[in-house]
Structure formats: structure tokens, C-alpha cells
Amino acid sequence: MIMQNPNNNPAKTGAVVTLTDADLDQYLKNIDVLSIMEKTFAAFAKGQVVQPSQTLTLFPEDRGDFITYQGALSHFNVFGAKLSPYIPTAGAPIITAWTMLMSMETGLPLLLCDSGRLTRERTAATTALAVKKLAPAESKILTIIGTGAIGKAHLMHTLKLRDWQEIRLYSLDLVRDTEKQQAFKAIDSRIVVCDSAKAAVHLSDVVMLCTSSGKPVIDVNDIGKQALITSISTNVAQAHEIDPKALNSMHVYCDYKATTPASAGEMVLAARDHGWSAGKIVGDLTDLCSPSPIKPAYDKSIFFRSIGLGIEDIAIAYAIYSQF
Amino acid sequence: MIMQNPNNNPAKTGAVVTLTDADLDQYLKNIDVLSIMEKTFAAFAKGQVVQPSQTLTLFPEDRGDFITYQGALSHFNVFGAKLSPYIPTAGAPIITAWTMLMSMETGLPLLLCDSGRLTRERTAATTALAVKKLAPAESKILTIIGTGAIGKAHLMHTLKLRDWQEIRLYSLDLVRDTEKQQAFKAIDSRIVVCDSAKAAVHLSDVVMLCTSSGKPVIDVNDIGKQALITSISTNVAQAHEIDPKALNSMHVYCDYKATTPASAGEMVLAARDHGWSAGKIVGDLTDLCSPSPIKPAYDKSIFFRSIGLGIEDIAIAYAIYSQF
Secondary structure, rough: OOOOOOOOHHHHHHHOOOOOOHHHHHHOOOOHHHHHHHHHHHHHHHHOOOOOOOOOEOOOOHOOOOEEEEEEEOOOOEEEEEEEEEEOOOOOEOOOOEEEEEOOOOOEEEEEEEEEHHHHHHHHHHHHHHHHHHOOOOOOEEEEOOOHHHHHHHHHHHHOOOOEEEEEEOOOOHHHHHHHHHHHHHHHHOOOOOOHHHHHHHHOOOOEOOOOOOOOOOOOOOOOOOOEEEEEEOOOOOOOOOOHHHHHHEEEEEEEOOOOOOOOHHHHHHHHHHHHHHHHEEHHHHOOEEEEOOOOOOOOOOEEOOOHHHHHHHHHHHHHHHOO | OOOOOOOOOOHHOOOOOEOHHHHHHHHHOOOOOOHHHHHHHHHHHHEEOOOOOOOEEOHHHHHOOEEEEEEEEEEOOOOOOOOOEEEOOOOOEEEOEEEEEEOOOOOOEEEEOHOOOOHHHHHHHHHHHHHHHHHOOOOEEEEEEEHHHHHHHHHHHHHOOOOEEEEEEEEEEHHHOOOHHHHHHHHOOOEEOOOHHHHHHHOEOOOOOOEOOOOOOOOOOOOOOEEEEEEEOOOOOOOOOOOHHHHHHHHEOOEEEEEHHHHOOOHHHHHHOOOHHHHHEEEEHHOOOOOOOOOOOOOOOOEOOOOOOOHHHHHHHHHHHHOO
């Protein structure tokens, strides 16, 4: 059995580093997750990354399922898998995520790490990377719909990306919780809390949807100008945070062209019901991070959708491991 | 970081048990691997097991690949993944295998374990399970072709399955190595070393092929009687230890009907070139371990082919973990 002693350097002793959520604070604070994501997609553009499709395995006897996110990163000499089970219980379901990081040089495991918080961080940083690449330089108003942990992570990763004049937050929960409102306002003086999604998005330059909703949380027409709208995944079947039909009136981007269109709910529904097709996707994060990146056109609104990729999980796990 | 102390019970402290190859001796010796495999396939027959397809992911820049074996076992309340990389080097390639075992109840990891030796043991025990279920009760002569670690594991798991009168071993290596011959003979007095594969299989009741050969290692006609022939996987493309054409003259079984025919070299080639089809497979280990098992017919020879399954890796990892 491997004895783990924080006084030993596990990288030197050959031991496997095992980190729980409580251990992560001290390592996560040293990491620029957005920069790691940008490097990872730039490496992808150079052929140094392989991203297999995620796999969903049902548990026997209707006991839930688990999703496996895999990736191989030649530039960091690592590969691995994140396993994320969904376990129904009498109360709230149990959802966890753990990553096994392995060396592409020795074939040995390097890190076993609780990846709940890492998943949140890489998801928000991936959206932030899209904002960095796609939002007009002169963007002034940022709106965040959904103010849970994932919404807050989005806020933190996008705070400095543009010279925001106003940062608007909206969620049903936040409207009712003055204590939480004060906590958000303490982060940045430009933050305002809105009474409705409609008011929050009006004339906004960038709208980040950070909910676990299975149906639209905003009407894109309520924005009233060209904007960048970002949207993330949740585990509701065919989940979509905007009306699928709206894809036809926007420039559509995603995290990975090869897998996102078959998984993102609004893309699946837009293709089925509204004459949209995956071929209309302008580009993905690899295209945006390549040496000759796609330049966004600003003649209509832009929609960016991520489903989350194994290479992001492996990259952030490596960034944690590399501190040992 | 989790501190691991052999004086604590990791199952009680919530720590993840991490085991290297050197740690395994003391735990492996307590396990009846054949019995665990039989229970696992019996559970599969009852719908308590889910076996997704294995996935192969190429490393970037032609640096090798890794195979992921996954499984979920409701009867043991565990699921997980074994990652097995193949890393070419200037010398011999590096091949490792590590399993992450997780709880289906808590969603937390339980064990991270070197699975090189466990893979060998579960492979041999799976063949032994087929011998137990398929070899005629009165079988007298056992032949093993290939006498490396995997061949020796096959020997150990089948020694007591029938009242063998003679156990014949053959490999090119063994013929030349008198010291190794003596070591084998010391295991059991019924063991004889043969000069050729042809002599070794002649009038044998059970022939276990335990090589990493990509092409036939015996001519099934050299057996000269009805026999049970077993064959395992190796990582050579379209590897086959017998002539693919021979499938047409035998009753064919495998470890898992849903995945083996598309992966086993002689099945792929027999289907492509010799008019054989996967529909001709009589049954798999789940059929043989079900409450109403298929009874083998002895009107012609029987061929059993395994490719190795994730559920076997998860089951043996659980058997190790359950000792903590």
C-alpha cells in the first residue's frame, strides 16, 4: 500500500496523489484556469490533443448512470478519465466526479482527484474563453442568468475580460435573498441585481446562461441588440436554455464541433424541428484558439454552446498535479 | 490529501486504497478468482451487471494508445474503469493497467489498483470458467500452448477442474529452457513438456491457447478427436490463434456475444472470408452461468474465445477491496 505523507513529494516518491475537495483550495488558487483552457485548445489545434466522445453507462436495475470523460494531452504528457455518477436516492440525487490522471510516458497513475469543483471551474473558464474570443472589444454590459456556484464561477472568470460598465445578475433565488445579493455586490461595485431575466438582458452585450434549466430561461429577442449569448449543459434530456428556433438567426459556435451538435438539446431540436443543421456551426474553441483563428462577424448575434470535454478535465487535473 | 495508514481501515476512514503490484500478493492469495468470475456472469444473467463496449483512444502524435474497460456491478454495488495504455519506446513497449473502483452507493472512489496481474488472473479464470462449463466431465488430457505468465495462470486455474491424467505444456521458449521445465514439473507430477505443438495437442481433450500470437499456433486437425479449444486476446490487429476457417466446423462460444465477434480476429476474418457469422455463436459466459444454462453438445469440437471484459476487471478489483 502506498503511504502518503505530505512531507514527501509524491512526484518524487512515485506515489499517487489523492486529493479530496477540501484539499483543493490551496492548489486551485494558484491556477489560471482560463489560460490552461486556452493552451489546451491551442494544443488541440496543433494535433497534440485527442478527444474521444464521452460515454454514458446506465447502472443495472435503474440505479442511475455514470458518464466517462476521457482525453489525451501530448503537450502535458498525460491522459486519463473522469467518472461522474448520477445516483438517485429518496432525497436529492448524488452526483460526484473523480478523475484518474495518468502519465503518457510511464503508464503510471499520477493523481486521483475529486473533480466536482474542478468541473465547475473548467466549465466557467471554457465559457470565459469563448467570451474572450467572441465578445466585441467594446462590450460594456455583462449579464449572468443563474447565480449558483456555476454562475458565480462564470462571474469570477469573466470579471476582467472586458471593461464592463455594468454586471447584471438574475436568478429567481437571488431576487428573494438579500443576503446573497449583498455578498455578490461585495465582489464588485459594478454588480447589480435585476428583478427579471427580461430586464437583466435588455441591451446587454454578453449574456451568460448558467442554469440547470431544461427549457428556455430568456427570450433572445428581449436583448434588443446584437449580443453574445453563452449556454452550458445540464443532465436534463434535450436541455436548452434558449428557444432552439433562435439558432437560425445567430452565428453559432460550440466547444467541439465533432461532439457538441449531437448532445446539446437546442441543437438537436433545431436540427429536428427548425431546418437548422450542424454544418451551420461557424467554429469551435479549437478554431478560435488556432494560430489563424476564425474572426467573428458582428452582423448578428453570436451563440456559444459548451457540453464540457474530457480534455478540459484532464488539463485542469494536470494543473493541480503539476504543483507537487 | 488523504493520509493512508495500514493500521487504519480505509473502508472506515473513507480513504482511497491505493495498491501497487508489490502489495497484491497478500490480497490475491485469499481470492477464488474463478468463483468471482462465475458469480459475476451469474449476476449478468440476472440483469445485475452492465457491460459497455471497451473503447480505444489513440494518443496524439503516434505515441501509442489506451484501452478503457468499464463495468457496473449492482450485486457488489461498484462500478469503475480500467485504463490500459500501450506506449511504444525505443525498446519494449510499456503496457500497464490501472483500475479505479467506485461505489454505486456513495459515488466515491474506493480503490486505485495496479491491474497488470489482476488482468492476467481474470483472463485465466475466465478461460477456466469456460473449461468448467464446456469440457466433458471425463476429460483426461489438458494441453496448454504458451507458457508465459498467462499460460501459467491458466494452468493454476484449471488444475483441479477435471481429473486430468496428463497435462501437456508446449512453447518454443519452454523447449529450450530446462530450468523452466523443472519449475513447471515441480507444480504437478502430471505435467509433461512436449517438443512440438502438434505432439502436444494430439488426442487432447482440452487445448488452451495462451499466446500473444497474431497467427495460428496449432492446426486444429492435429488434435485428431473432438476437443474443447480456448483462445485469448492479444493486441496484434486481427490476432487469431487458430485458422479462422476452422470456426465453421466447431460449436463456437465466447465471453460476451454483444462485443466479442467484432473484436476477435478469427471471428472477424471468418465472417469476412469464410461465410461464418456471429449468429452462429452458441452462447457466451452469461448463457453458461444462467439459472437455465445452455448444455454443450459434444457432436463436434468446441471453441471458446475471450477478449476480456471490464466487468471482470471491476469484479476482481472489488474482491481485493473487500478485504479492507
